Amino acid sequence: MALGKDYATQECSIARALEVVGERWTLLVIRDALYGVRRYNDFLVHLGIPRAVLAARLQALTAEGILEKRRYQESPPRDEYVLTDRGIALWPTLRSLGLWGREHFGESRLRWFRHADCGTELGPYGECPRCAMIVPVPDVEMAPGPGLDRDPADPVSRALLAPRRLLEPLDTDPRRPVDGHPQEPEGGGRGPGGVADAASGSGRSAEGRPV
Amino acid sequence: MALGKDYATQECSIARALEVVGERWTLLVIRDALYGVRRYNDFLVHLGIPRAVLAARLQALTAEGILEKRRYQESPPRDEYVLTDRGIALWPTLRSLGLWGREHFGESRLRWFRHADCGTELGPYGECPRCAMIVPVPDVEMAPGPGLDRDPADPVSRALLAPRRLLEPLDTDPRRPVDGHPQEPEGGGRGPGGVADAASGSGRSAEGRPV
DNA sequence: ACACGTTGGTTCATTGACCGAACCCAGGTG
DNA sequence: CACCTGGGTTCGGTCAATGAACCAACGTGT
Numbered sequence: 001m002a003l004g005k006d007y008a009t010q011e012c013s014i015a016r017a018l019e020v021v022g023e024r025w026t027l028l029v030i031r032d033a034l035y036g037v038r039r040y041n042d043f044l045v046h047l048g049i050p051r052a053v054l055a056a057r058l059q060a061l062t063a064e065g066i067l068e069k070r071r072y073q074e075s076p077p078r079d080e081y082v083l084t085d086r087g088i089a090l091w092p093t094l095r096s097l098g099l100w101g102r103e104h105f106g107e108s109r110l111r112w113f114r115h116a117d118c119g120t121e122l123g124p125y126g127e128c129p130r131c132a133m134i135v136p137v138p139d140v141e142m143a144p145g146p147g148l149d150r151d152p153a154d155p156v157s158r159a160l161l162a163p164r165r166l167l168e169p170l171d172t173d174p175r176r177p178v179d180g181h182p183q184e185p186e187g188g189g190r191g192p193g194g195v196a197d198a199a200s201g202s203g204r205s206a207e208g209r210p211v
Numbered sequence: 212m213a214l215g216k217d218y219a220t221q222e223c224s225i226a227r228a229l230e231v232v233g234e235r236w237t238l239l240v241i242r243d244a245l246y247g248v249r250r251y252n253d254f255l256v257h258l259g260i261p262r263a264v265l266a267a268r269l270q271a272l273t274a275e276g277i278l279e280k281r282r283y284q285e286s287p288p289r290d291e292y293v294l295t296d297r298g299i300a301l302w303p304t305l306r307s308l309g310l311w312g313r314e315h316f317g318e319s320r321l322r323w324f325r326h327a328d329c330g331t332e333l334g335p336y337g338e339c340p341r342c343a344m345i346v347p348v349p350d351v352e353m354a355p356g357p358g359l360d361r362d363p364a365d366p367v368s369r370a371l372l373a374p375r376r377l378l379e380p381l382d383t384d385p386r387r388p389v390d391g392h393p394q395e396p397e398g399g400g401r402g403p404g405g406v407a408d409a410a411s412g413s414g415r416s417a418e419g420r421p422v
Numbered sequence: 423a424c425a426c427g428t429t430g431g432t433t434c435a436t437t438g439a440c441c442g443a444a445c446c447c448a449g450g451t452g
Numbered sequence: 453c454a455c456c457t458g459g460g461t462t463c464g465g466t467c468a469a470t471g472a473a474c475c476a477a478c479g480t481g482t
């Protein structure tokens with residue numbers, strides 16, 4: 001990896017982490033993966049990243065055990081890149097970084113993050129203030145804020161406008177069948193409806209509060 | 212800044228943040244600043260960063276309001292770079308990133324971070340489990356762990372071996388007069404009553420916040 | 423007086439990463 | 453059989469990073 005030569009002399013977990021995710025685009029790829037992006041082409045159009053760079057990043061992240069490449073259909077062989085636990089564990093870091101960016105450089109709020117179970121907006125550490133717990137990543141619901149463009153050009157941004165849970169597979173092609181939900185085997189009335197389920201919770205939006 | 216052209220199209224606070232701190236070396240400079248490094252030469256020898264790159268990073272960080280360049284002596288004019296509140300606010304992000312690096316790629320523990328008031332090790336979000344509060348950055352005490360090299364080559368790493376609070380100015384030159392900051396004799400056992408300084412009390416905005 | 427060290431830079435040639443565009447290939451589709 | 457889509461690889465041009473050298477202001481030793 002590019003940074004290894006120099007960062008290796010740093011005896012520091014931060015430097016070690018940056019060797020893995022510190023290159024350009026890498027954290028944005030992981031962010032997109034948290035948002036549900038899984039396919040090469042979706043990363044490509046959403047990030048506007050050069051193809052060669054994206055291929056290199058996906059390969060490196062797979063080699064580091066942050067993404068997992070897996071085939072989701074055979075007939076025309078198609079692969080998707082899914083976050084592993086190691087990748088999902090970066091959520092607090094990205095949450096923290098995004099919060100810092102908004103507080104110090106953002107003019108208006110672009111996205112809300114709420115606890116899907118109760119609709120309460122997450123605190124700075126990804127906790128639900130009402131439930132007094134750290135919200136598991138699949139239970140974080142993402143919704144567009146007032147500052148977000150309501151009519152983006154690319155289909156991935158368009159698909160991300162609907163309120164949705166983190167990690168929920170993004171479907172930009174309606175013909176593609178939704179393969180069984182990897183997470184949330186929870187029973188309470190929350191069926192494997194995917195996008196439709198998240199949209200049905202839009203009535204809770206009034207409960208969100210600005211920080 | 213280098214990444215602005217492409218990241219600007221990303222409507223995302225994470226991308227915004229990465230425009231500011233996403234370039235190579237930048238987060239390591241901020242990490243060192245949190246550890247108490249303040250002088251050009253100390254950054255240089257500790258990071259092993261090319262001089263031109265360090266100068267560019269320090270200038271950019273100063274322009275972004277993350278560092279503040281200030282003169283600490285006149286006779287030979289000498290400047291130091293000190294973290295602003297905006298820079299200190301990156302502590303949770305760096306803490307989170309370092310934790311991820313250690314848990315997933317670190318073989319042994321390199322540093323401890325404790326609540327200086329009670330000696331309890333910090334939790335994953337920078338909180339003190341015993342006091343049930345987010346520990347203000349100047350009250351975080353850093354101590355070397357078992358995996359850290361006990362006899363490093365450069366004087367900055369050597370100075371960082373002593374247990375010390377974050378933001379406490381590092382002094383690699385014993386002749387340098389300490390301006391208003393009580394200086395810690397090396398190797399000293401330390402108690403909760405110690406150092407009460409840390410740069411005009413910045414970073415205490417979250418003091419006592421329950422978690 | 424004068425050489426030399428320290429701090430904080432700048433300049434410069436070389437290297438390496440990033441960039442966009444073009445090309446490629448396997449497997450459908452009309 | 454031409455053409456489209458997904459998922460890449462290849463290739464020249466550009467731009468930033470690198471390390472070494474140079475610079476300048478000030479102090480210190482002799």
